[in-house]
Amino acid sequence: xxxxxxxxxxxxxxxxxxxxxxxxxxxxxxxxxxxxxxxxxxxxxxxxxxxxxxxxxxxxxxxxxxxxxxxx
Amino acid sequence: xxxxxxxxxxxxxxxxxxxxxxxxxxxxxxxxxxxxxxxxxxxxxxxxxxxxxxxxxxxxxxxxxxxxxxxxxxxxxxxxxxxxxxxxxxxxxxxxxxxxxxxxxxxxxxxxxxxxxxxxxxxxxxxxxxxxxxxxxxxxxxxxxxxxxxxxxxxxxxxxxxxxxxxxxxxxxxx
Numbered sequence: 001x002x003x004x005x006x007x008x009x010x011x012x013x014x015x016x017x018x019x020x021x022x023x024x025x026x027x028x029x030x031x032x033x034x035x036x037x038x039x040x041x042x043x044x045x046x047x048x049x050x051x052x053x054x055x056x057x058x059x060x061x062x063x064x065x066x067x068x069x070x071x072x
Numbered sequence: 073x074x075x076x077x078x079x080x081x082x083x084x085x086x087x088x089x090x091x092x093x094x095x096x097x098x099x100x101x102x103x104x105x106x107x108x109x110x111x112x113x114x115x116x117x118x119x120x121x122x123x124x125x126x127x128x129x130x131x132x133x134x135x136x137x138x139x140x141x142x143x144x145x146x147x148x149x150x151x152x153x154x155x156x157x158x159x160x161x162x163x164x165x166x167x168x169x170x171x172x173x174x175x176x177x178x179x180x181x182x183x184x185x186x187x188x189x190x191x192x193x194x195x196x197x198x199x200x201x202x203x204x205x206x207x208x209x210x211x212x213x214x215x216x217x218x219x220x221x222x223x224x225x226x227x228x229x230x231x232x233x234x235x236x237x238x239x240x241x242x243x244x245x246x247x
Contacts, residue, residue, distance in 0.1 A: 008117045011097070037117075057112035057127060064113055068101045 002044035003052040005060050009037055016066035017041065024059050028052070076148050079123065086126040086140055088147070089118070095151055097122065102154035103147060111143065 007017055017039050021030050028046040032039055041059065046052045076095075079087040090100060100122055104113045107126070114125040128143055161168075196202070204212070 005114065006116070008115065010117055011115045011122070057114075060114045061108050061112055064104060064115065065108055068105050071098075071101065 001052055002042055002046075003056045004040055004042045005056045006035075006038040006040045007060075007063060009039065011067070012039070012063055013067045013070050014039065016063045016070060019066050020059050020063040023062060024055065027055055030059075076124070076144065076151070078144060084128055084140055086124075086144060088124040088126065088144065090122045090124060090151070092120055092122055095122070095155065096158070099151055099154045099158055100124065102157070103150040106150050106154075107143075107147060 017032065021032060021041070024030060026047075027050065029044040031042050031044075033042070041056075043052050043056045043059070046055050050058075076088040076090050079089050100115065104115065104124065107113060109129075111129060112125075112127040116123040116125070124147070126143060126147065128140070201207070
């Protein structure tokens with residue numbers, strides 16, 4: 001079971017998404033696809049302590065915080 | 073300022089739509105950052121509007137935690153607060169820059185206030201006394217001429233010199 005989150009390029013920073021991939025890599029199999037207007041991250045083989053949705057939501061918060069800290 | 077539009081509210085998951093003209097991205101970032109410990113937040117973009125997916129971390133309910141409607145209200149208030157903060161910062165930008173630049177210049181010694189830049193007394197030695205501060209009181213206010221000062225109730229019998237405290241006479245000269 002896997003889930004995805006899309007991060008709009010005009011809102012999020014690529015460096016923040018990459019930071020998140022590195023930080024959360026130990027909790028599941030994370031992969032990123034680049035599309036025209038967004039980066040989509042797929043969360044698979046998630047640590048059994050979390051649901052894929054929980055991990056994806058925490059990841060999204062992390063990426064948002066990283067983006068805000070980079071842009072201020 | 074217009075309140076955020078609620079696009080959907082299902083199972084505590086809220087999707088808000090914000091006009092970028094009314095709420096700049098910096099303002100939305102600020103409000104989202106404040107809520108990041110209470111809710112899962114995912115920002116998106118649809119046309120000229122920013123969408124905010126808000127999912128409270130604690131279950132929402134009328135009795136216990138915060139309700140979805142309350143969270144929307146609080147998020148709207150936070151947006152307003154951030155917008156005001158941004159306006160105040162922008163209005164005071166010049167003052168802030170002036171204060172910081174003066175502080176930095178002062179720290180590097182580039183700017184010395186004019187009153188400390190007076191080099192008139194650079195050639196004075198530390199023993200010099202141009203204001204006459206070291207002159208004893210008796211010398212400065214000594215009566216001119218030889219007429220003795222009139223004795224008053226507080227005057228001593230003998231003329232007291234500088235440093236004479238009028239204490240006990242150990243020599244026995246008065247006896």
